[in-house]
Amino acid sequence: MRSGVKGSARRRWLAASALAGAVGIFAPAAARAETGSAPAGAAAASAAQVAPLQAAATQSVGPEAARPERSGDSSIRPFRFRASDEALAEMRRRIAATQWPEKETVADSSQGVPLATMRKLARYWATDYDWRKAESKLNALPQFVTNIDGLDIHFIHVRSKHPDALPLVISHGWPGSVLEQIKLVGPLTDPTAHGGRADDAFHVVIPSMPGYGFSGKPASPGWGPERMARAWAELMNRLGYARYVAQGGDWGAFVVDQMGLQAPAGLLAVHTNMPATVPADVDKALLAGAPPPAGLSDEEKRAFDQLVRTFRQVDYARLMGSRPQTLYGIADSPVGLAAWLLDHNDADGQPAAAVASALDRTSSAAGELTRDEILDNITLYWLTNTGVSASRLYWEYKGGFFNAKGVKTPVAVTVFPGEQYEAPRSWTERAYPNLIYYSRAQKGGHFAAWEQPRIFAEELRAAFRTLR
Amino acid sequence: MMFESRPRIGRRELLATTMLVGAIGACLPAAAQAATTPAPSIAAETTVAPASAEATAAGASAAIAAAAQPDGDTSIRPFRAHVSEEAVADMRRRLRSTRWPDKETVDDRSQGAQLANLQPLVRYWATGYDWRKGEAKLNAFAQFMTRIDGVDIHFFHVRSKHPDARPMIITHGWPGSVFEQIKLIEPLTDPTAHGGRAEDAFHVVIPSLPGYGFSSRPTETGWGAERIARAWDVLMKRLGYGRYLAQGGDWGAAVVEAMARQAPPGLLGIHTNLPAVFPPDAAAAIGSPGPGPAGLSDTERAALEDVRRFIGSGGWGYYQMMTARPQAVGYGLTDSPTGLAAYMLVHGGFGKWNYGEDPNQTPTVDEVLDNFSLHWLTNTVVSGARLYWENRDQNLLSAEAQKTREIKVPVAITVFPEDDLFRAPESWARRAFPSLVYFNQAERGGHFAAWEEPQIFARELRAAFNSLR
Numbered sequence: 001m002r003s004g005v006k007g008s009a010r011r012r013w014l015a016a017s018a019l020a021g022a023v024g025i026f027a028p029a030a031a032r033a034e035t036g037s038a039p040a041g042a043a044a045a046s047a048a049q050v051a052p053l054q055a056a057a058t059q060s061v062g063p064e065a066a067r068p069e070r071s072g073d074s075s076i077r078p079f080r081f082r083a084s085d086e087a088l089a090e091m092r093r094r095i096a097a098t099q100w101p102e103k104e105t106v107a108d109s110s111q112g113v114p115l116a117t118m119r120k121l122a123r124y125w126a127t128d129y130d131w132r133k134a135e136s137k138l139n140a141l142p143q144f145v146t147n148i149d150g151l152d153i154h155f156i157h158v159r160s161k162h163p164d165a166l167p168l169v170i171s172h173g174w175p176g177s178v179l180e181q182i183k184l185v186g187p188l189t190d191p192t193a194h195g196g197r198a199d200d201a202f203h204v205v206i207p208s209m210p211g212y213g214f215s216g217k218p219a220s221p222g223w224g225p226e227r228m229a230r231a232w233a234e235l236m237n238r239l240g241y242a243r244y245v246a247q248g249g250d251w252g253a254f255v256v257d258q259m260g261l262q263a264p265a266g267l268l269a270v271h272t273n274m275p276a277t278v279p280a281d282v283d284k285a286l287l288a289g290a291p292p293p294a295g296l297s298d299e300e301k302r303a304f305d306q307l308v309r310t311f312r313q314v315d316y317a318r319l320m321g322s323r324p325q326t327l328y329g330i331a332d333s334p335v336g337l338a339a340w341l342l343d344h345n346d347a348d349g350q351p352a353a354a355v356a357s358a359l360d361r362t363s364s365a366a367g368e369l370t371r372d373e374i375l376d377n378i379t380l381y382w383l384t385n386t387g388v389s390a391s392r393l394y395w396e397y398k399g400g401f402f403n404a405k406g407v408k409t410p411v412a413v414t415v416f417p418g419e420q421y422e423a424p425r426s427w428t429e430r431a432y433p434n435l436i437y438y439s440r441a442q443k444g445g446h447f448a449a450w451e452q453p454r455i456f457a458e459e460l461r462a463a464f465r466t467l468r
Numbered sequence: 469m470m471f472e473s474r475p476r477i478g479r480r481e482l483l484a485t486t487m488l489v490g491a492i493g494a495c496l497p498a499a500a501q502a503a504t505t506p507a508p509s510i511a512a513e514t515t516v517a518p519a520s521a522e523a524t525a526a527g528a529s530a531a532i533a534a535a536a537q538p539d540g541d542t543s544i545r546p547f548r549a550h551v552s553e554e555a556v557a558d559m560r561r562r563l564r565s566t567r568w569p570d571k572e573t574v575d576d577r578s579q580g581a582q583l584a585n586l587q588p589l590v591r592y593w594a595t596g597y598d599w600r601k602g603e604a605k606l607n608a609f610a611q612f613m614t615r616i617d618g619v620d621i622h623f624f625h626v627r628s629k630h631p632d633a634r635p636m637i638i639t640h641g642w643p644g645s646v647f648e649q650i651k652l653i654e655p656l657t658d659p660t661a662h663g664g665r666a667e668d669a670f671h672v673v674i675p676s677l678p679g680y681g682f683s684s685r686p687t688e689t690g691w692g693a694e695r696i697a698r699a700w701d702v703l704m705k706r707l708g709y710g711r712y713l714a715q716g717g718d719w720g721a722a723v724v725e726a727m728a729r730q731a732p733p734g735l736l737g738i739h740t741n742l743p744a745v746f747p748p749d750a751a752a753a754i755g756s757p758g759p760g761p762a763g764l765s766d767t768e769r770a771a772l773e774d775v776r777r778f779i780g781s782g783g784w785g786y787y788q789m790m791t792a793r794p795q796a797v798g799y800g801l802t803d804s805p806t807g808l809a810a811y812m813l814v815h816g817g818f819g820k821w822n823y824g825e826d827p828n829q830t831p832t833v834d835e836v837l838d839n840f841s842l843h844w845l846t847n848t849v850v851s852g853a854r855l856y857w858e859n860r861d862q863n864l865l866s867a868e869a870q871k872t873r874e875i876k877v878p879v880a881i882t883v884f885p886e887d888d889l890f891r892a893p894e895s896w897a898r899r900a901f902p903s904l905v906y907f908n909q910a911e912r913g914g915h916f917a918a919w920e921e922p923q924i925f926a927r928e929l930r931a932a933f934n935s936l937r
Contacts, residue, residue: 101802101850104795105689111857112795221573288756315785315792322782324572325580326814329800329807331569332562336800336807343796388569395579 072147074238079143079154081135081214083383088131091334091382095126098335109356113339121359122335125375131383134376137182145214146238148231151223154214155207156182157239160189162201166464167241169205169232170449173250173274174390175341177213178206179377180450183367187457194454199468200461207235209251211389213380218389224396225251229258233267242266245464249273249448251393260407269410269436271463273448273456276402277423277431278307283403286311299424306421307402316343320394330387337387338378344446354418354445367453404431412437412463416452418445437463539618542706547611547622549603549682551845556599559805559844563594566806577819578781581810585823590806593837599845602838606646609653613682614706616699619691622682623675624650625707628657633669634736634933635709637700638918640674641718641742642852643812645681647839648919649674655926662923667937668930670713675703677719679851681842686851692858693719697726701735710734713933717741717917718817719855722862725870728877737878737905739932741917742889744863744870745896746771751866754779767893774890775865778816783888786814790856798850805844812840816888817915831919865890867900880906880932884921886914906932 100119104111141156156178159165168188172180184204186193191200208215210223210231232255236244245268248256253274260270278286281293282304292304319326330337344352358369381387402421411432415422417440429435439459444452568587572579609624624646627633636656640648652672654661659668676683678691678699700723704712711734716724721742728738746754750772753760760772778784789797801808813821824833831839843849863869872879879901883892894907910928913921 099803099847101795101798101847102685103687104850105687105854111854112793112798114795118799217570218573219571313792315788316796318782319785319789319797322785323580323814325569325582326786326811327800327807328566328569328581328586328810329804332567332807333800333803336803339796339799343793385567385569392573392579 074146074148076144076146076238079145079214080139081143082139083131083135087383091379092126095122095334098122098333100335109352113342117356117359118335118339121338121371121375124371125334125338125379129372129375129379131376131379133372134179134379137376138179141182141185143214146235148234148238149227151210151218151231152216153207153210153231153235154178155205155235156185157203157205158185158189159203160201162191162198164199164468165189165201165203166468167205167236167239167244168202168460168464169207169236169244169246171207171228171232171246171248171252171255172209172212173248173252174212174393175344175377175381176250176447176450177377177380178208179373179380180447181206183453184449184457184460187454188460191457191461194457196457196461200465202460203241205236205239205241207232209255209390209393211392212386213384217386218392221396224393224398225254225258226262228255229262230264232259233262233264236266243268245269245271245467247271247273247460250446254397257405257407260409260411261405263409267409268467269412269464270407271412271414271437271460273414273416273459274419274446275411275413275415275423275428275431276400276405277427278303278402279404279427279430282427283400297424297426299422300426303421303424303427310420316340317394320391321397322395324388324391324395327388327391330391331385334378334382337382338375340387341378341381342374354447354451358451369447369451373450407432408434410434410436410467413439414448414456414459414463415440416444416446416448417441418451419448420446436466439463539615541615544612544614544706547613547682549606549611551599551603555845559599559841560594563590563805566590566804568806581813586806586810586813589809589823589833589837592833593805593809593840597834597837597841599838599841601834602647602841605650605838609650611682614703616702616706617695618688619678619686619699620684621675621678621699621703622646623673623703624653625671625673626653626657627671628669630659630666630669632667633657633671635671635673635704635707635712636929636933637673637675637704637712637714639696639700639714639716639720639723640677640680641716641720642855643815643817643839643843644718644916644919645839645842646674646676647835647842648916651922652918652926652929655923656929659926659930662926664926664930668934670929671709673704673707673709673712675700677723677852677855679854680848681846685848686854689858691855693722693726693862694730696723697730698732700727701730701732705734711736713737713739713936715739715929718915719859722859722864722870725872725875728875728879729871731875731877735877737880737933737936739880739882739906739929741882741884742864742887742915743879743881743892743897743900744865744867744872745892745900746775746865746867747896747899748866748868750896751863751868754865765893765895767891768896771890771893771896778889783816786811787856790853791860792857794850794853794857798853801849801853802847805840808844808849809840811849812843815915819888820886820914830921831916835919867896872900873902875901875903877903878905878936879903880935881908882917882925882928882932883907883909884913884915884917885909886912886920887917888915905935908932 103115141158143154143156145152145154170181172178188202188204192198209228211217232246243266246256246259253272256270256272257276259267285292286307292301296304330340342355344355354369355374358374359371361368361370364370411434413423413428425438428438439462441455441459444455449456568583571583609626611622611624613620613622638649640646656670656672660666678696679685713736714724714727721740724738724740725744727735749761753772754775764772801811822829843852881892881897885891897907898904908928910924913924918925
């Protein structure tokens, strides 16, 4: 949001300089880029960090080849992305030339996203949809790239004008990107302009996960949530944030759970909107397809039933978890990619319900998810050719999903009603013994930040209020 | 399916077809004549319309409708495969303009088809490979279309010159097609030229599964193994075969087991190379940790551990995905021939396939590309995948799930030792199939045994069904 970068350019320049100086990596270029829109030349130079993606046959190696990983170089480089006109024309050409399958043999979405839905979306995507608007939204926010643990990490970094703002790192998930969270930037960094108080303010850091968006693509295994958690701690240190909080949903929830377990110096607390609270006996029953253990409360029984439904709908995760490199089709076909990213569980339940309903929403007064935002995210995957590298995160992770992980650091939880399961307070208190906040939001689902950014921002304010 | 029907049926074929239709249940000299000689070039030519652009798709759909045989029409029409030059050119163009993902992050196949293997394969597919040769392999044998239960079924029908030959229907699986089985046709129909005796001869019927290859794509639900099994009986009876045998592996195994349960009059026996032999305790142990049932023999223990290893290492991800969401995974494979190939290469049957590095390995590169091209050019990736969705309640390994003990029809089993999934133990096979008449472990061959080792496969079928004379 543009409102996120309001304020005195000079003051923020100073703040950024001070920050950089604090950790001994003065990066004037970064600060300059942050305080104003970069000149065209700089934009072109930064955009060049992402290799042109249009020439299919020539693109036998990924963009990371054009973005050398410079281990040991801890500089923070400004970043802007501008897709080439050729890349956009090529994407539109491919969409228009899609070879389609026949219609599904059912009248609902039980075999996948229905043909009529995909064709309608593709028609709009290839004609009236405008990626440049998404690019402008992104480039309105200061973005940087820095090499951590051998990999270039892209991140949005927006400092609040309020001096006591609390630094916050927010992790997205799959099939999302930093685009899920950009609507949070304004409310979080500039609360007084968004119904909050000055002491609700956050400095916001939103990294792209490795293999996602503009971050580098790992060329070797090992980049699971544990390593990402260490990388985020390093990122916050590098930005000079000695005390900070972390937030995540979906894969971001795994990352913040790992941050909680690792408890790096300076991490005050984490907030998760996909808490891992399932007790061991319940988890065992779920994995075995057995009935629930005796003695569950009504609320716990309801959560159990929701998890049963969820575990029936994770075949996309199983495929990516076992053979991510099978998915060449989503690297080669924009419509294939879109269908894969949209088909995140059955539309009868979350999270696809929110996405499916968004496909019919062409404008939104309250910040709810729109069709353009869905396409912004899919287009980002396409233009960065990250369908497969993003899938690999499922392959990297071999641990449990919703089981309690033993996080002892302070944890705040918001339960959104449309989440995979609504974590009962009882389970949440057992899973997170240092629970500092538990709340049930009125609206929102698995992509809560994307779906209900205002509610989400209010939740973060409330969740971390006691830490200020 | 996108048939642009051009009924240029020559007079002789017209007569043959007419007689076929009229002569159900009788001896079929005309059919025999048509079958024993390669189909002449004047046979009916069916063109597959280009399926490339959105704009043309509607036209292609219209072509399907135009080609549809009315329900109730039991005629048998001669068929030749001919894909339009535009469709072939479009496939090549798409292959050449493949946009690739980055390299996998491991040095083996554990994440799927390796980039360094797939890129040369696709390069060859786009440049050196010749679909017309694949098409010629199909058109070397007599093919027909007939409508059964609302779906147009494409099939090979090759009669042996030996009068006592026994009719046999052979069913392919996924990610295969009739290309898997055409190398069986000559050894089975003409055994004296292939190391066998005249009494080893079969009349061979090889259909394309509904939604596969040149068969039409079901537009309604319900085309699981049971319904296909019933359709195959209709097909054999329509061809005049009152007594016949059935063979299948992979999904074909599910079909022949269903046929055996249904036991239509005239079904003399089945042969399967993927038998559902797992007893209940071992079947239950596949998906749960722990030592598994006590008292297993070494062979039984190995079968259980092989399946556990296969699934545990992610070998079944493709299966679960197509079972759950065929349409979701299908868009990318329908729009990208490279995506299609990579997805099919994840099948365990290709686990040891070396992309032509060993020129003696079968299937050869050209044979594999024939099969992928057929799936691509007929635009049947999703309809093919839907077979998994249709059979989502099936368990192809469990004897109990397949109700094998109810089968009275004689059952023959060949175990191929290089199948990635498991090797059925004879002890389990005997428990699962009380009507087992033949059990043998072949010396070579894997999941695609007919494709890999057609001579051994044909020899197995002769031996298996000799006991039924």
